[in-house]
Amino acid sequence: MTTLISQLINLFAAVILMLSFAMLAQRRILSLIHLFALQGLAVVGATTVVAYVTDQHHLYYSAALTLALKVFLIPWLLHRLIDRLNVRWDIETLINIPSTMLIGIVLVVFAFNLALPISQLSAAITRGTLGIALASVLLSFMMMIIRSKAVPQVIGFLAMENGLFFAATSATHGMPMVVELGIALDVLVGVFILGVFMFQIREQFDSLDIRHLENLKED
Amino acid sequence: MILGGLSIDWALFVIAVWLVLGLLGLAALRRFELVARVLFPLGALAGLVLAFAAVQGLLSTPEVAVLPIGLPQLPFHLRLDPLAAFFLFVIGAAGCGISLFAAGYFRKGEGTPPGLLCFEYHLFLASMALVVLADDAYAFMVAWESMALSSYFLVTTNHKVPEIRAAGFLYLLIAHVGAIAILLCFGVLQANTGDYTFANMRIQQLSPFWASAAFLLAVFGFGAKAGVLPLHVWLPEAHPAAPSPVSALMSGVMLKTAIYGLLRVGFDLLHLQLWWWGVLLLALGLATALFGVVFATVQSDMKRLLAYSSIENIGLLLAAIGLALVFRAYGMTALAALALTACLYHVASHAFFKSLLFLTTGSVLHATGERNLGHLGGLMRFMPWVAWLALIGVFASSGLPPFSGFVSEWLLLQSFLFTPGLPDSFLNMLIPLAAAAVALTAALAGYAMVKFFGVIFLGQPREEKLRQAHDAGMQEKAGMLWLAAWCVALGLLPNLMIRFIDPVTEKLVGQGLAQQAAANGWWLLTPTSIERASYGPLFFLLGVAAACAIAFVLVRLFYHGRLRRAAPWGCGYPWLTPRMQDTAEGYGQPIRQIFEPFFRLERQLPAPADRQPFYQVMVSDRFWHGVYLPIARAVEFLAALVGRLQQGRIATYLLYSFLTLLFMLLMVPGVKK
């Protein structure tokens, strides 16, 4: 039974990692949002399994919260956003995709070596997944760096939060409920603020390319 | 057993024969017939004898000899152990084929007189054999330097061409920088005992720091000879410059002496192996391999293409040595033996197929006078022998089953797949990436080789004169056939070859592979167990051949064998011209685009208003511009600084001497007090 459970958690971890890579390689904003929602779903799955194994009820609540927020509400908001902004299709990346993925692999190796000492200390059933959680945080961070449009950057930011949440679940079986609620609220507010911000950028420059922000610098 | 007597005596006899043949060539400086028809074939025969002697040496205990030549008190110590014998075998067997070819290849009136060429060539062969036999640093360095010098003169055979002189100079320069590093390495290895014999070096217990210093110096020194990144720049210059048999000898055989040196220092002379040496070699090797093969695909000169492919193969050899070092450092001798077997197998395999390919370019060059792929094409119809033999080399070089290149690639990949047993988790993560890089390199090698063969031998001739191309002569064919036969034999009978590699791995890492490899029959290669991995090249060949034959017979039986010849389909366009084919540049274009960061591209684009639009793109090596030119500029700058000392006035020079004298007097301890 425990082997099955640990295999399930590993599987969810691998799916989260795979979706992180898929988001790195995805050119279309619409598909990016779908992938983000899927990643949220995988996090929900992993959290539920951990909740079941460790019999911690608050994890069920945080899973439900994640489901509502990251699988339904935020993707829906983002959908509306890109409809309003009329940006559905291609995204430019600053580096080509295979090189991005190559850097991504390096990051994965790095993350695992970083997480190795910690996960060896932990006796938790999920110890192998801390490295994956860390890796997906780093990958999302990289996605924010290499994308030149504002919407994918916001998605990268949100995906980073997914990774963090998963790290918290896998390393310490979740944070206190208050902290989680706070973070969830922060993320939601963040999306609203960034949405407003994007409209402002577009009004100013007629484009969502954040490279235009460089023009604001005084010479 | 085969020859009787001591193998080392036979080896020395062959070296002496080669030297005598060289001297005879000097005596008959301009008698072309004698040199080509008698001396070179005799040299080939001597090579064959050397190969037999080496096989005999492989199977017997190490033999030593002391030659009282050179300086007094410093005789040449020679030793024939399995490692030396294996490389002697490669030198002898490949040298035999190349000498046979050379007998038919050299023509009258090509730069150097034939007699001199014969002298340099045989001196080159003899010094390579001596490098491998040497058992003290003194003999080793003498042989190493005479190898470098004789090959330098061979490269500059056509010394009237300025580019060839420049290529020769670059080669000599890098060879000497490398030789200095090797000398320093021996200096570290003898550990202040003042005894430069290898026997003494073996018993020294160096501290890890000094051992690492010696190893790094060896990597640099032998890397310069082998063409490891970033010391590879001389290879693509020197190989096209040299006559083809010489390119074959340099690429197929001489580069291996560097691998020999690395194995000798890393596994035999040093008593300990550290894991990070292996990682270093692995990284260096893979970078070299990938770099070499990517550059090979974009070349438009056939010999440069092969030169870059040699860089790739050296990279793979280095990666295999690195893997063996990692395993050895962790005490996993069985796996170290597997990786080392892969390395040695590839040494032999590369020696044969690369020599073969260089020889075919020689035949093409003689028949057409063209080296540029853009002016060749369709030669399969006019030179069928050369083309089919080249095809064997191409298959072996692309690592296709059932030819020789595949066996070594297979063994190498197998040894990569065993790495999850390593105790270090970081290495466990890195090594799969290395395996993937090897797979990518092998696939790209196929791309480069299809370009090589397709553009030279297939399609329509791109120039009218190619229709007059003639096939190779008897001796040339014989030489190439000998090498091609080895490519096939090594591919089909891996267990037989591994039996001869076994003594070497047993000596270097303490374990052999042969017994396990042939445990399930001589036709099946099973390095660990039959459940784990197996490869039966003969079955493989029989399977494909039987399917071909049955398909052929059944089609004839049930249907018919009617065939009609017609003009090719030109898509409705009636005049099919050779210019409609892909050029060599066009064939390499996708790779140029995908791997653009690897190259330094200089483009000249036509302007819209140009009457005669002109487009040019130059692909060059980033290392040349990023490493070598800055060094050259720095040296020039320093030289200019030193040049200021030179005033041309005697009084100034006297002043220098006077000041030096004063300084020296000041340094004498007694004066101060």
Add this chain to the structure above:
Amino acid sequence: MSLSSIFSQFLAIVAALLLAPLLMGWVNQWRAWFGNRSGAGLLQPYRMLHKLFHKESVVAESASPLFRFAPYVIFGCMLLASAIVPTLSTDLPLAPAADAIALVGLFALARIFISLAAMDIGTAFGTLGARREMLIGFLAEPALLTVLFTASLIGQSTSLSTIVETLAHKQFAIHPSLAFAGIAFTFVSFAENARVPVDNPATHLELTMIHEALILEYSGRHLALIEWAAALKLFAYSCIGLALFFPWGIAEAQAPLAMLFALPALVFKLATGGFLLALIETLSAKMRIFRVPEFLATAFLLAVIGMLTHILLGA
């Protein structure tokens, strides 16, 4: 080598030869139905092969023997490939001759032969096709090899039979690494079999075609052999995929009677796979040629990540 194993090997070869064109016909039929056409029927590939074998071969005047020799070699390679992939049974006497690495080598051999044959005549299309085929090959080959490495690491063996036996016997083991490998393998098989996102098997438009450009000069029995070989390749790839990711129902040496169930299981799995293939092909659009390296590089890197996850998670 027992009698039953020889029999199962023979059966595997016959099944491959007969089922391969049927699979092709099945996929084409579904493509037609998805495209709102009635389709040519399941047996169309057999009719085409029969017709092509009857026709006389027209060979270009300048063709070398290599050109006439190549179709037989390609056919032989593909037949051997489908003989060593465990389709019905893992008890194959030919299997020790070539493990997973040699299988990739076998595909490479066929690819190089077809590219060289295409360059032999010296037409613009032939060389264009050869270049594109090698372009796809040099990325697809290491990706396929890496996928097989992942499976080999799980099965502790590079022998396909052993891998399949290990995978089929594990008690409900979920291998996350195989998920990565599976996606990478799907990408690779689309590219290698000239299917839609990479190449369109139905087109003869010069700017887009790859496989068809290679074989433009072939006709009659040579073309028939090449087409049959292409069908065998699709069959072999499907069977590798089924054997690695859905290894149920394949008979083993200890249970020769399971062969009775293996054939229906195989047909069922192939039918599902063919349906999915046609569905994906219909839903996706063909890529520009220079997006293909990106597509395949993604596959390659996914396979590498799969191998990494295996080592990291130990599963």
